[in-house]
Amino acid sequence: MSKMHVSASVNGEPVEFLCEPQQSLLNVLRDELNLTGTKEGCTTGDCGACSVMLDDRLVCSCLTLAAEVQGKSVGTIEGVANGDTLHPIQQALLEHAALQCGVCTPGYVVAIKALLEKNPLPSESEIRYWLAGNLCRCTGYDKIITAVQDVAQQMAKADKNAGEPA
Amino acid sequence: MSEAVNFKYIGTRPVRPDGVDKVTGRANYGADANLPGMIHGVVLRSPHAHAIIKKIDLSQVRLLDGIYAAVSGNDFPEVSSGSMGGEGGGDYKDLAANIMARNKVLYHGHAVAAVAARTRELAVEALALIQVEYEILDPVMTLDAAMAEDAAILDESMFTQGVDPKPKYPSNIASRIEFKRGDIEQGFLEADIIVESEFRTPTVHQGYIEPHACLASINEGGQATLWCSTQGHFDVRAASAKVLNMDLCDIKVIPSEIGGGFGGKTVVYQEPVAILLSRISGRPVKMVMDRDEVFRASGPASASHTRVKIGARSDGTLTAMSCWMAFEAGAFKGSAIMPGAMCIFTPYKVANFYIEGFDVVVNKPKVAAYRAPGAPQAMYACESLMDELARKLEMDPLELRLVNAVEEGVQAAYGPKFNAIGFRECLEVAKQHPNYTRALKEGQGRGVAAGFWFNVGMQSSAEVHINENGTVMVIEGNPDIGGSRASMALMAAETLGVPYEKVRVVVADTENAGYTNVTGGSRVTFATGMAVIQAAQDIISQAKQRAAATWELDEDQVDWQNGHAIPMPGVNADVEPLSLARIAANSGRTGGPLLGRASLNAKGAGPGFSVNIAEVAVDRETGKTDVIGFTAIQDAGKAIHPAYVEGQLQGGAAQGIGWALNEEYIYDEKGVMQNAGFLDYRIPVASDLPKIDTHIVEVANTAHPYGVRGVGETPIVAPLAAVANAVRDAIGVRITELPLSPSRVLESIDGA
């Protein structure tokens, strides 16, 4: 079997890898690029643990062929914090105790970030529907939703003060 | 501990010590470990629910390029019968046969062989080359079918335990249990009103998001190292040793972070297989279940059938309670019938009760513990019928429970006398709660139910090491499944009087922590917490000795306050208080490092009571139920980290709501599960749920230094009946079988 050569950008850095034509992006991220922060809960698009950004869209990396990302940019959980500073979303999840086992958390961070980029001040119902594809079996979602509401407010305030997007 | 205590750290809500790694993707879960030269193991699973294995031929697959090892049941040693203990219970012989079938397959998905190959894909492909000859038997898929006279028998050597005289014929009923008190017939005679009904609940799964995963590596000397996601690495060690006939000291188990378990990761599935494949191949072997395997071959929790009868006087006083309950154990004996029976009537003072229970095998995966194992099924039945009783009596359902609620000094149905418990307090809070009285609209309904779980203690070990600068390392052996590192750090900080930020908690492997039972039974904050406190107290007494030596005082002339050694009041010594940091810095001169330790078998786990209020809206044209409000009230004894206690209440509520409304294993007539994925095994998603309001009641558990009682399991007990009672309220019809799926609800509405 001949492998395909793919060049893409992952978390802002150019990356090249070899993959099988039928191999999923999740598989390549975890097994070839050692980016194990992206989790596997189902491989059928039903849990959201594998959420990543593909260009400007939130997608399931388990339902994306690695070959598809040729020339595109991929954003994973590993690229969310800025140097040694947590992203406000990460900080908010921690402060609200919005994770128990934490295996769903990377997917949430990526999905919440995508949400707030599109809709900086979502309603509770908008948050819940946006995140309906991210299963969490531990928390009952309550504290995750509260954390999102809280961080949305904070980020909006910070934006206003800074006069430019964070 | 009835007086209010002012704590400095306990009761605060700091960020958990392992938090940053978990929000950045750095934390390593079961499937995240890799080793050089690693190969991948996968399992061949039975396509039949019930069959005899006539022959397994691995010769072809062994020849395939890139295949390093292939095994079937024949490659495992014989394992003799013996009780496993722990939360799930069970027998080692059954465990071995569950891990890899011998002679017979007992459920669709039962492991029959395993191969290890260069890649997972290759291993999966290779499975097709394994030839298995089966003789297909009738699948036994329900309690009714299994208990029928002419049922196909899963295990010809199984004779019902607990019946007299000993039965002559084998049966699918593994055992019968009975609890009673008083005179049940008399009790019903004393009743002004008697209600009875029967209830059924389906097979459900714990639904942890992280599939089972492990990595095993064994060296030429036969010493194995196992990385895995588990609720109890000491139990993994014990089970693997037993199944592979190895010595405990030859297996080191390193627990990864764990992506949920809820009882389902107290059991071993792939670990011994991975070790065996590693031994044969000489390479590290990784095994990760896919979601389909998780559903078909791990978990689930028992389906149940319960008939309940309750008698009461017209003032609501209960005179008699009786039940007949049967739980599916899955392929091997050992359902949670015992704890279910121990819980069912426990919240109530009743002089006469009778409980009969049956543990029944069926052709489904062997059940595993699921959060308060047995209690949700049992109390769904009791609490639904209590609701009917309240309706018949035209009594407020909380009032009915208050009239009968157990309290301190009452002898529990399962034996001991209650110490201080918070059931009444929970009921009072519920009664006053605005969510109990707010107006509902047409088509909406409200239901309440009580929950109970006795909680357990068991064995724990802990060490506290003081670094040379006075910072604190807590070493313990319970995988942190929901923030327990934070609780341990808070209790250590409180005891030692050092800031929370100066404490680090390590969940150590089987070679670096003292023996500790599983993370389960709501025991960690209670029992391991107690060990941590005692280990910290050990440090304090050592620190006081060092200070006494420094000051040339007697030991009993030194006190410990706010992280400092000080002379006892009245001791005349002109000395500055010595901080833990100072003492640590000088420890080389005063006798060496400070190292505290404790090990214990914790007694006095405080029972956990809860009251839940569910509010629902039912669409009468489609039968769909929306939960529009949910309130969880529970006695935590003392909430060490209240946010994580709330999280337990909320998470348990969500699981219970799922159980009530949508979750169930759906089988075809051949015994093949039809919905082995998160698409059709419908756990609640974020948009399905409302905010879950919580109220923590704190009636201190006198057996714990800080008053802790376990909180992890009770939260899943009450929601089933709370939701069912709310639906009853909304539609005016009682549905006695879960889940309350739209078709079932619509049928009931249309049939009414």
Added chain:
Amino acid sequence: MGSFAYAAPDNLADALAVLEQHKNAGQRIQIFAGGTDVLVQLKAGDSEPRTFLDVKNIRETQTISLKGDSAFIGATIVCAQLYENLALKEMFPGLIESADLIGSTQIQGKATLGGNLCNASPAGDTIAALYANKAICMIAGKSGSRELPVEDFVTGVGRNALKPGEILLGLKLPKPNANTSDAYLRFIPRTEMDIAVVGAGVSITLDDEGVCVDATVAISAVAVTTLLVPEAAQALIGSSVDEVALQAAAQASSAAARPISDKRGTKEFRRKVVGVLTRRAALIAANRVKGEAE
């Protein structure tokens, strides 16, 4: 055993050539758009090696055009692009809703309108809405292009009318006039993430008096393909979409349904609820024409 391959040509001619090549060589090729169904199938049994022909780099499949009297939506436009397009949302609120219902946010970032249609699930959410809007499939092949009404495109469970060598480029929808609107509703046990147990798409045209002069009703997950229910449409036409007409339409849908019982719902449930959804969707569509709040 053959092997897997992946090709993502950036123009139609190349894509058609790849198809032709495989056809002539007798090799299996599967057209690939969002991949959200294909990767699940790959996992759940159909692991036969084949070539994936990714068609989303082809300009035609990536176009949305609202010029002239019909709208064109490229086959590989993802659901999220559909509901982010306000002009489209205004024009076909029901169709856009149906795209918004598919899977999760993550799925909607990849799943395409064309993929949903070609996958031809009896429960496909957008399919009933496309039926209701009288969509025309625009198909390209080596020997030129052809058009096919959407109800002729879907031929069975997972089957469509594409011949080997053909590609679905997109869908052409007649633009509704000011008195026409649509709605799509589906029933699922949860609020999200499920496959439709039943669905109903309705398009309605009212005259100035509020009398229904045209209607299309399509129902899904109650037969091997999405069904058009002319009887339900007839029940609405000529009425002021009042309760009597709505009930009649509901009954017509229930009567037309040929459901089965499976893990997602029983026959009886589907038959009843498809009527309920028909009534509710018709009412929403009518109210939309009238500009009334829902």
